[in-house]
Amino acid sequence: MIRSTSRTLVRDLRRHVGETVSVRGWATTLRRQSRMQFVVVRDHTGTAQITHRRRGAGDAVEAALESLTAESAVRITGTVVDNPVVKLGGLELVPHEVEVLNRAEAPLPIDDRTGIEQRLDRRFLDVRRRPEAGLLFAVQTTLEQGMREFAYAAGATEMHTPKLMGAASESGADVFALDYFDRSAYLAQSPQFFKQMAIAAGIDKVFEVGPVFRAEPSFTSRHATEFTGVDVELAWIDGVEDVMSFEERMLAHALAKVAEAHGDAVAERFGTDIAVPETPFPRMTMAEAQEVLRRGGWDPEGAKEDLDPEGERRLAAHVEEETGHEFVFVTHYPATIRPFYHMRSAERPDLTLGFDLLWKGLEITTGAQREHRHDVLLEQAAEKGLGTGPLRDYLDCFRYGCPPHGGFGMGLARVLMVLLGLDSIREAVFLFRGPHRLTP
């Protein structure tokens, strides 16, 4: 039974020099010498040294410290002593009582040399042992908070739209299907249709953070079968520029908040400086982007209309060289490679009012003005070979006064990847899901 002495966080120990406090955390480094015992305890705010002089037989503290295994959960009550010799903040805790709340088995199944797949198998230990992993989730929290702050101030409403759909959304490809009582259901590949329904329902600006499912057998460092999407949809826009403007200001606001709260810690743990981007971000049409790339010798097979990852990286390098900016909106994607619901340019009906946002060469967003005219939408669906049956409920929204609107979807983990300089999306989420990974 744990007694109710209140907990002191490691980061606050300095304020309690000379006092008796109770620290809760995990035993890490264990150095047990003949006369002294040293244990480092870690909580989510830092690490502290426990120093105990052995008193021999009947010394309960000595026995408890001796029994400790690495990563055991402990509660240590003792006196905070100022000791400039101690590396961890010039402080040590001299224990009066050591309670082992949960003893860890030894040896641990992972260590500092364990590869990523084995680390992911024991993700709880992987995250706990590496303070930078914990920092990632603190950054995620602040990033979302910053995006919400901006969106709420702009009048957005937080929506939670269903992930279960009665018909396969969009194209029907890459959709997970499931048995739903006596019929089939499908997992939403994005909240796309539902956030547009919310616009048709008179919600002025939609903000949603939620899971997105893709039955795509992709094994790249930036794909997952389930990821967290940040979705925004804006009603009554004058054009796609309103959407890009909203996104760049939302990102700049959120990144400023992250830089302020975690800039130093991110620099220390990840070696990355968080540069708060200036707005507006550079914009470039797809045609311009391709011209720039081809001038630079980029001409891959099968990427004549879209950019491939290599093209995205080269383009970002070019833009950063020209403008000093890490972001670039690529606009006016060809209609052939965009979904039927992207609005077409009035002047160039072969082009859409759709865009991608690249950050340091990684696509973090797809967005567009949507086609809100029922007849045009029907034509564009037919042109893509889509039957209107499964789209009936969606198309209905456009028959009764759906206003002009547009929006974007952002991959949260991709933003974190770029922000923290991570090599793989597997490290940017708590529990990764891919074609070969459904556990833990």
Add this chain to the structure above:
Amino acid sequence: MIRSTSRTLVRDLRRHVGETVSVRGWATTLRRQSRMQFVVVRDHTGTAQITHRRRGAGDAVEAALESLTAESAVRITGTVVDNPVVKLGGLELVPHEVEVLNRAEAPLPIDDRTGIEQRLDRRFLDVRRRPEAGLLFAVQTTLEQGMREFAYAAGATEMHTPKLMGAASESGADVFALDYFDRSAYLAQSPQFFKQMAIAAGIDKVFEVGPVFRAEPSFTSRHATEFTGVDVELAWIDGVEDVMSFEERMLAHALAKVAEAHGDAVAERFGTDIAVPETPFPRMTMAEAQEVLRRGGWDPEGAKEDLDPEGERRLAAHVEEETGHEFVFVTHYPATIRPFYHMRSAERPDLTLGFDLLWKGLEITTGAQREHRHDVLLEQAAEKGLGTGPLRDYLDCFRYGCPPHGGFGMGLARVLMVLLGLDSIREAVFLFRGPHRLTP
């Protein structure tokens, strides 16, 4: 093509008397008389009257207003005129230009007499036509913001855990299964296991808002197959009291915020006063609750250990009479009706440290201190007849120093139901999902 005159919201018209502004919204009431045309325009902030004196042939404004159908999306530019005779805020807009951005088909498929199922079929029109429905989502936004504010201030981290699982969670009953490449996956019935993994990963306090899936063929007014759960998990607790204390303070904070932002509007639209609850909430053991109920004559078949909805309502009425409080924590649920991972009472191993929170007689939360001792957890799983194979990854977390912890899950729509006095959960979400409803 929409011109870029900036938009004025209806609620701000009073500030623009005498000026030319542009309003965007939906045409509602259309009264076209021989000399005058009156149209009410609604946006998400209110309704305004458009008043036009017919000028006859060549009057483009007259023609546009004449062509309008109810719920058409319009953009109206005109002069704001102070007119005390007008019911809608003593203001009217005298139009210079009327643009029909999207004409609604007539007649509309739903009207004021349409029943709930047909309204749900056209939920976008249902929500758009009823300002109280839009208010619900504004309340939801503020409620979540209030909960997040409290949780962040308490040091919580926002997590997004997977909804795809490799094994059926918890009991295996009521789980949706899907084909996942070459094997099966299951939809998470709650983030329970994953939020506990986050605790084992050293995340001190977990906060998650996300979808929860239940393959339950329930047709009550309070069940859904997919709903939004608000989940909290707290590490290093001294006992289950810490969990209840966190929840009641979080709710009180969030409800105070909702009352401040929307109290008047909720009273007007829903006829409900938002009472900010005092903390602590009343607490009562299940044994006490049953005694109270049996004294009052409640003794239903098949509800000897748990409370049925009727019992919950009666209990709430009793508590409100005794204490004046709308909330009550029912604690010490019998182990037989709680999951294996609820910690048992040390004194009474037949009882758990699990609780429910009732608000006005509706269960809005289940919570507990969790069993964090690996050996005890194994025993309790075996006692419930659970094989440890599918639980392997979960049980692993308890082998390497998992701290004492506990938490709760709250149904967001249930909170909104009680808060706004709604009869059915179908009205408390944007797009309801039940055994017979997968659309729109």
